[in-house]
Amino acid sequence: MSDSDTKTLCAHVEEKLHTKDPQAYIALIHPASHYCQGCGRSAAKAEHVCRPQKLSE
Template identity: 75%
Template sequence: MSDNNSKTLCAHVEEELQVKDPKSYLALIQPATHYCQGCGRSAAKAENVCKPKKIS
Protein backbone atom coordinates (compact mmCIF):
# COMPACT_ATOMS: atom_id res chain seq x y z
CA MET A 1 0.00 0.00 0.00
CA SER A 2 2.03 2.86 -1.29
CA ASP A 3 -0.40 5.64 -0.39
CA ASN A 4 -0.52 4.95 3.37
CA ASN A 5 1.04 8.35 4.10
CA SER A 6 -1.69 10.35 2.34
CA LYS A 7 -4.72 8.80 4.07
CA THR A 8 -6.12 9.25 7.53
CA LEU A 9 -6.84 6.33 9.82
CA CYS A 10 -10.56 6.74 9.10
CA ALA A 11 -9.92 6.06 5.40
CA HIS A 12 -7.75 3.07 6.23
CA VAL A 13 -10.40 1.61 8.53
CA GLU A 14 -13.07 2.08 5.83
CA GLU A 15 -10.83 0.03 3.52
CA GLU A 16 -10.31 -2.52 6.34
CA LEU A 17 -6.52 -2.11 6.48
CA GLN A 18 -6.62 -3.32 10.09
CA VAL A 19 -8.03 -6.64 8.78
CA LYS A 20 -6.18 -6.94 5.46
CA ASP A 21 -2.74 -5.81 6.65
CA PRO A 22 -2.59 -5.55 10.45
CA LYS A 23 1.18 -5.00 10.48
CA SER A 24 0.86 -1.87 8.31
CA TYR A 25 -2.03 -0.60 10.41
CA LEU A 26 -0.08 -1.08 13.63
CA ALA A 27 2.84 0.87 12.13
CA LEU A 28 0.47 3.82 11.69
CA ILE A 29 -0.73 3.79 15.29
CA GLN A 30 2.29 2.71 17.36
CA PRO A 31 3.77 4.39 19.26
CA ALA A 32 0.86 6.81 19.56
CA THR A 33 1.92 10.45 19.78
CA HIS A 34 -1.32 12.12 18.62
CA TYR A 35 -5.04 11.49 18.80
CA CYS A 36 -7.93 12.74 16.67
CA GLN A 37 -10.17 15.25 18.39
CA GLY A 38 -12.95 14.15 16.02
CA CYS A 39 -13.07 10.36 16.25
CA GLY A 40 -10.67 9.64 19.12
CA ARG A 41 -8.29 7.38 17.18
CA SER A 42 -4.63 7.53 18.17
CA ALA A 43 -1.74 7.61 15.70
CA ALA A 44 2.03 7.65 15.50
CA LYS A 45 2.00 10.81 13.36
CA ALA A 46 -0.25 13.88 13.33
CA GLU A 47 -0.88 13.57 9.59
CA ASN A 48 -2.58 10.19 10.11
CA VAL A 49 -5.62 11.76 11.81
CA CYS A 50 -8.04 14.50 10.71
CA LYS A 51 -7.95 16.72 13.79
CA PRO A 52 -4.64 15.94 15.52
CA LYS A 53 -3.87 16.82 19.11
CA LYS A 54 -0.50 15.92 20.64
CA ILE A 55 -0.62 13.42 23.48
CA SER A 56 1.31 14.95 26.35
Protein backbone atom coordinates in the same frame (compact mmCIF):
# COMPACT_ATOMS: atom_id res chain seq x y z
CA MET B 1 1.47 0.82 0.79
CA SER B 2 2.74 4.02 -0.75
CA ASP B 3 -0.36 6.09 -0.04
CA SER B 4 -0.23 5.55 3.75
CA ASP B 5 1.11 9.03 4.32
CA THR B 6 -1.76 10.67 2.46
CA LYS B 7 -4.67 8.75 4.03
CA THR B 8 -6.05 9.20 7.51
CA LEU B 9 -6.80 6.28 9.79
CA CYS B 10 -10.52 6.82 9.11
CA ALA B 11 -9.88 6.13 5.41
CA HIS B 12 -7.78 3.07 6.20
CA VAL B 13 -10.44 1.69 8.56
CA GLU B 14 -13.12 2.31 5.94
CA GLU B 15 -11.03 0.19 3.57
CA LYS B 16 -10.66 -2.46 6.33
CA LEU B 17 -6.85 -2.20 6.53
CA HIS B 18 -7.01 -3.13 10.21
CA THR B 19 -8.47 -6.54 9.28
CA LYS B 20 -6.81 -7.07 5.87
CA ASP B 21 -3.27 -6.14 6.97
CA PRO B 22 -3.09 -5.70 10.76
CA GLN B 23 0.70 -5.22 10.74
CA ALA B 24 0.45 -2.30 8.30
CA TYR B 25 -2.25 -0.74 10.46
CA ILE B 26 -0.18 -1.24 13.62
CA ALA B 27 2.76 0.51 11.92
CA LEU B 28 0.53 3.57 11.46
CA ILE B 29 -0.53 3.72 15.09
CA HIS B 30 2.51 2.55 17.05
CA PRO B 31 3.90 4.29 19.00
CA ALA B 32 1.00 6.71 19.21
CA SER B 33 1.91 10.36 19.67
CA HIS B 34 -1.33 12.01 18.48
CA TYR B 35 -5.05 11.37 18.69
CA CYS B 36 -8.02 12.59 16.65
CA GLN B 37 -10.28 15.05 18.42
CA GLY B 38 -13.09 13.87 16.12
CA CYS B 39 -13.12 10.07 16.36
CA GLY B 40 -10.60 9.39 19.13
CA ARG B 41 -8.24 7.21 17.09
CA SER B 42 -4.56 7.44 17.99
CA ALA B 43 -1.66 7.48 15.53
CA ALA B 44 2.10 7.66 15.30
CA LYS B 45 1.97 10.82 13.14
CA ALA B 46 -0.37 13.82 13.23
CA GLU B 47 -1.09 13.54 9.50
CA HIS B 48 -2.67 10.12 10.02
CA VAL B 49 -5.69 11.57 11.84
CA CYS B 50 -8.24 14.16 10.73
CA ARG B 51 -8.18 16.47 13.76
CA PRO B 52 -4.79 15.84 15.43
CA GLN B 53 -4.00 16.69 19.02
CA LYS B 54 -0.61 15.79 20.51
CA LEU B 55 -0.72 13.30 23.36
CA SER B 56 0.87 14.68 26.49
CA GLU B 57 3.80 12.74 27.87
